Amino acid sequence: MAEALRVVGRPVPRLDGFEKVTGRARYTVDLVVPGMAHGAILRSPVPRARILAIDASRAERMPGVVAVLTAADLRDIDPYYGQLVRDRPLIAIDEVRYAGEPVAAVAALDPATAQEALERIEVAYDELPPVLDLDAALAGGAPRVHARRPAGAPPEAEGNICFHARVARGDPEAALAGAAHTFEHTFVFPMVYHYAMEPHAVVAAADGPAVTVWTSAQHPFLVRADLARMFGRALEQVRVVVPYVGGGFGSKSYTKLEPLAVALARKAGRPVRVALSVAEACLTTRRHAARVVLRTGVDRDGRLVARVATSWLDTGAYADNGPRVTARAARRVLGGYRCPHVRSDAYAVYTNTVPAGSFRAIGAPQTIWACEVQMDLIAQALGLDPVEFRARNLGRRGEALLDGERPLDADLEAGLRRVAAAIGWGHPASPRTGRGLAVGITDAGAEPVASAIVRLHADGSASVHESSTELGQGVRTVLAQIAAEALALPVERVGVVASDTAGTPYDRSTGASRSTTVMGLAVQAACQEVRAQLAEAAAAALGAGAASLCFEAGRIRAPDGREIAYGDAVRAFFGGPGGELIGRGYVRGGGRWAPPPLFWEVGWGGAEVAVDDETGQVRVARYASLADVGIAVNPPLAEGQDEGAAMMGLGHTLFEALRYEAGQLQNGNLVDYRVPLADDLPALETGLVEDHNGPGAHGVKGMGEGAINPVAPAVTTALARACGVVVTELPLTPERVWRALRRARAQQAVSAG
């Protein structure tokens, strides 16, 4: 029985709408901090080299140059950072590990001077042979990207292995040996870039005990922790302010540009702005390219009996969040299928390329693509309908697929049949078209540590203080709705304060689809604290029992019909003209969050694809996306998130790949790097499953990442059905498809001949 909800579940307008549509929203790059200088970064022209010497004297002498930062300035701090493995210096120390790595930075009175000064810095490099891809990195005798073991590196790290994760159960090799059918396939997934509209930008001030950064960061409190550790400050001395962020998708997660900006500002003795160009942002982070090998055994009844997965993820020159991506990949490659014997190994592998980090649904698009395409290939080989084959193997609601895991909370089969119906599965398709389906399931969420403060003002309006980053996903609107519901206020009376570690309390991060679920609970708890205080104040004012009061639309009614407005109750409580009631909400580990994951994020996809035999061009004509959201707090925002994720999936499926030649990124710009355009969009249908069974407020669970995962397998298998050719490397560019078609025809000709 669902609660009667007044605000949650309604399509309320975005809180950030007015500012964004009128161009008033301010992003980091818009800020002006008094006395601010402008930074520019000198980047390595080569993928691997020893730095023999840096002569910055000509640059330093230039009029208007305030400071030049090199590794020589880092001796009194800890210059290294990284998630789990702290291998990345804020600026290259002794060695460069990818073309584009920062080697020096300039602060000048204006941007043009800073750029010009870069040209006057002379760096002597001793070039070294680079490792540029997984094969080179894993080859015997390969040069090591990190010759010394970085801080935090796990014991199993050797050679160019940065991190290894394993998920195991039973005896998969024995089970494979005994299986009725065994299959092995290899899948290759490209390097892709997030392409958030806003490149990374930071303004840093560090000319005293306090360090302040304004930054386009998804995880301000993790940035704060890194800066405090690196620069020897207390957490209370470091302030991280996050203005509006123009898209993240993981590219602005964890710590990126901030330490460099702080070190430069520290040397400059004044605030410094460092704002990357699009080309520089492409040299800052990316998604992990991957190779996934799947060996799967199936019994006579078409049931999975064993699966051995090996995933290699190209993490580039530095670990960044690679270890966590790798751990997630190891689990995510197994999908939502019941299988008694499994072993999944995933490896993060160093190469001399741009460091790879978080990207929407970390580790999932690569591995779910592999898993789901192989499921189709197995069904085809066994002569089974892919829907029925999947249905036979999908875990049931309430079933734990691995020991110690949260039971599944979604009906995977029902969702699959729903997207199948949506794209006309089983009905005849036009010539040269085909249909494909996929189920994406991810162990979602990150550490569930969050806090919120809610203030009820003396006019009955409320402010929510919480540190989720508003990066376009609409988190402020959704949290305002949860607060308004909990406070029994119209949503127009609730504001959400912008993230600022000196004004909004701790949140672990904005990512992993966690904010609505995790932070929503913190906000709800804070509102409940306010409401309890309000009830006491109103009870005293109305002479009624607190438990007997009815809250509605900013007013409190006693059983005898007398009423008091919230603001009047606040003022009565304080006995003065003002005051405010303050509530605090915590979310912490354990409790509802055990066993892991925090929740399952499930997205189903179905595609109808047409292929042009002459050109190899693939067109997705229809796409149906279905997401299990628990409850859609704001249905249009949920649908928008889902559609955005699906269309982002179309990018790596059909178009996107970062291209390297001799260690140099070739297409780090929006002309040469092809993202989906409006013309590429299919007829799109988005559905939301609302079972009110998530761990968040009102049964919500996270969403916004799940829809990216089924796209590639649905399209790949649809393409296979359209033209009979299975392509196991993405993206499905016309050239690749055309070559595959030509190869298939040649083979047919050979076998026909």
Place this chain on the structure above:
Amino acid sequence: MAEALRVVGRPVPRLDGFEKVTGRARYTVDLVVPGMAHGAILRSPVPRARILAIDASRAERMPGVVAVLTAADLRDIDPYYGQLVRDRPLIAIDEVRYAGEPVAAVAALDPATAQEALERIEVAYDELPPVLDLDAALAGGAPRVHARRPAGAPPEAEGNICFHARVARGDPEAALAGAAHTFEHTFVFPMVYHYAMEPHAVVAAADGPAVTVWTSAQHPFLVRADLARMFGRALEQVRVVVPYVGGGFGSKSYTKLEPLAVALARKAGRPVRVALSVAEACLTTRRHAARVVLRTGVDRDGRLVARVATSWLDTGAYADNGPRVTARAARRVLGGYRCPHVRSDAYAVYTNTVPAGSFRAIGAPQTIWACEVQMDLIAQALGLDPVEFRARNLGRRGEALLDGERPLDADLEAGLRRVAAAIGWGHPASPRTGRGLAVGITDAGAEPVASAIVRLHADGSASVHESSTELGQGVRTVLAQIAAEALALPVERVGVVASDTAGTPYDRSTGASRSTTVMGLAVQAACQEVRAQLAEAAAAALGAGAASLCFEAGRIRAPDGREIAYGDAVRAFFGGPGGELIGRGYVRGGGRWAPPPLFWEVGWGGAEVAVDDETGQVRVARYASLADVGIAVNPPLAEGQDEGAAMMGLGHTLFEALRYEAGQLQNGNLVDYRVPLADDLPALETGLVEDHNGPGAHGVKGMGEGAINPVAPAVTTALARACGVVVTELPLTPERVWRALRRARAQQAVSAG
């Protein structure tokens, strides 16, 4: 028995010291808000006139001009504001009431254009006869400064009376009639200006639903309330940010320039900075000039039996905080003396001059001067030693001087004898020198509504969120000390967040000596909440009872000797790598605050003065100041406050007066307006009485205003003793003293002849 204190009572360095001594501290005028335009204000050239027409078209056509604001733009808002009496429009409507009143305002792309545009605004005035001083305003048939009754005007307001306050007890007229001795004196106190180093400045943004102002405001939440009411916003939609403030002294209390800046920014459709020049700041606020008539009856034993006081305070063209100043004057004129029959009437009187508002120890310097000088005159007339005469009449500790008042919490006589001893009272003085003494006592504090949030971070450092304005008094340092004491942390581990209504919780105001006392309790309560949570977390981690734990220097020790650092306890509580514990503290009316006032602020002063008969120049050779502070949380800061107040008192005593001619302020600048210079300072001795009996944390009570009050009476009576002439009008300029000496000599000559 005093507590064992570790941080409170120590001379810890100021938290704002580094930023201020290195020039890094940012004031409102330093801010740059992206897209910001620059405002300038057209001011009335005449003291009173009807505005017949304003033609702004030539200004509006100027390249670079963004907007011109006139009264015509105010039709959709409530343009009036003011404390209690809302009589002041944010820009003149139909009529100007003082020379210097804003009539129009320009926003332009640069300040020079804005200034130039002012000259192209044509205003047609119909001049009206002004009332320029108390006599003119109170004369029969005087023109009315406000022809219509403003919103909130009290019923007794008629003619040019803005507000009337009365304190009464017994039957003073009958008692006067029956008194052995009666005395009547009239005292005249000048208009003076605060001369904070920073003139008023505001940056306002109001181009959407949100209104943001950065402002040099002492009372950000009262400004927020005014802006919300005037511009039809919810409180949560209005954000008031207060950077460092370069001195206030009341000049930046309540709402000043903010509504004009918001209205201008609203019309401009972009942020606008309005930064006043010193000359403009002098046209914005000032202290009330006053005339005080005291009739006092004394019995045969030298005990006061009756006192009738009438105080007229020139509140200028608008009420501002005049009503509250007037109410305080009515009480404060009575001093700390026991008197069975009293009536004190105080009137705020409108004139066509700059509006008067709050100024350090509102209503007190004028009235305490009168009261204390008269006490000396009575003692002289009765042949009593002024110390003994006062001692006979001063209230005793624990005695309530008026019905329903808080009993006195200081030993007034002891303090008086202490300053007497300090200046050598009773010992022979040099020729042409004299000594004088005074007791100042004020009913201090403003509404005790305040709140604080304290956050304990995962490294054991803490942030205090509270909204006291740091205007040089050192409030952040003192509150950090109170927090460090309550949290058992070194003070270096505690930061205090800058005031921002969107980041720091409600405080009624920074003034009336209330912050250390009132906000200190809120901060302490918030710390206690954090500490209770910390105890629970540590108890769970250490397996010990929460009540058994010992907190010291950021560590918690169990009885068995095991320890945990605060940060570790926080992380254990959250079960993750971060998190923070949040405590909330409220202070509200009633309870310890009843009966009023919140506390008595007592300052004693003793002066030794030399006079030059030839020039009339008065030099204060020695000055002893004594303040009852309960406890000095930071002794050097307390002494600095006390010395600053005493030296400010020297200003209105010897030098300062705003001079008008024909309604035009003549000396609104630091060349013509004489403040005390370093050469003017006496040998200064400051003492602090620490009885630990205030209502604040550790027994603190407010200070920093009390020392201004005894200066004028101590110096005036010292001067009288030096040269035999009592001057009852301030300031004691050489000319005034010389004329008084000449008059006295002439009278002596006449009487001798």
